[in-house]
Amino acid sequence: MMSKANNFIFIVLKIIAWVIFVGLCIEAAALLVNFIFAVFNPELVSRLYQKMDLSDLYKNNKWAFYQTYLFILSTAILKAVLFYWVIKLLHKLNLSSPFTESVSKQIIQISYYTLVIGLLGLIGHESIKKFFINPDLRYEIRTFLGDSEAFILMGAVIYIIAVIFKKGVALQHENELTV
Amino acid sequence: MAIIVNLDVMMAKRKMSLNELSEKVGLTLSNLSILKTGKAKAIRFSTLEAICKVLDCQPGDILEFVD
Numbered sequence: 001m002m003s004k005a006n007n008f009i010f011i012v013l014k015i016i017a018w019v020i021f022v023g024l025c026i027e028a029a030a031l032l033v034n035f036i037f038a039v040f041n042p043e044l045v046s047r048l049y050q051k052m053d054l055s056d057l058y059k060n061n062k063w064a065f066y067q068t069y070l071f072i073l074s075t076a077i078l079k080a081v082l083f084y085w086v087i088k089l090l091h092k093l094n095l096s097s098p099f100t101e102s103v104s105k106q107i108i109q110i111s112y113y114t115l116v117i118g119l120l121g122l123i124g125h126e127s128i129k130k131f132f133i134n135p136d137l138r139y140e141i142r143t144f145l146g147d148s149e150a151f152i153l154m155g156a157v158i159y160i161i162a163v164i165f166k167k168g169v170a171l172q173h174e175n176e177l178t179v
Numbered sequence: 180m181a182i183i184v185n186l187d188v189m190m191a192k193r194k195m196s197l198n199e200l201s202e203k204v205g206l207t208l209s210n211l212s213i214l215k216t217g218k219a220k221a222i223r224f225s226t227l228e229a230i231c232k233v234l235d236c237q238p239g240d241i242l243e244f245v246d
Binding site: 173177178179 | 206210211213214218219220221222223226
């Protein structure tokens, strides 16, 4: 049986996950709009929600510009997708009998997304180093790429939990078929 | 599966229905059905003991190893 405290924590977690998901969707969409304006109408970039102006980079080195945006956009979109899966998991998870095949698959999927975000962030950090001399702009871009080391660590931990959870599902299945 | 459950054979020999066995052994019908159809992954000694007592047989009469 689920205790009252667990129930409360679960509801709070669901609300937090929804808020973060909406925030990440807005951020991803804003970055996408930013990218489109940076390519087609750079004068308007300073008036946008995310004021990351890479138009100088676009003029000087298009390859670097697209590469930087590729990392920023893919990380932002993947973060939103990650939280979509987290929300789906939180809605599907039944704490009184949590060991199901679908929950196990979703946890593994979440670990993969987290690892990919971390790796993309790490590669992104390394690749932008050579394009940006301006430390302020470099710092700004790093904030969009997120803390890659933390994501990789989190992904590894979630993966270990997912593997243990999978074993739990197998044990529950065996227990159900023991008469 | 190398282990075959001959519960239905013993039940037929004793002329006992699944419902009757379920009541006497104290197992649910679904669990007995899992055992009878060979879907069970394990059987507790207590369950085996109860079935043997009710059907008046040996564990070897219910479980058989086939290579």
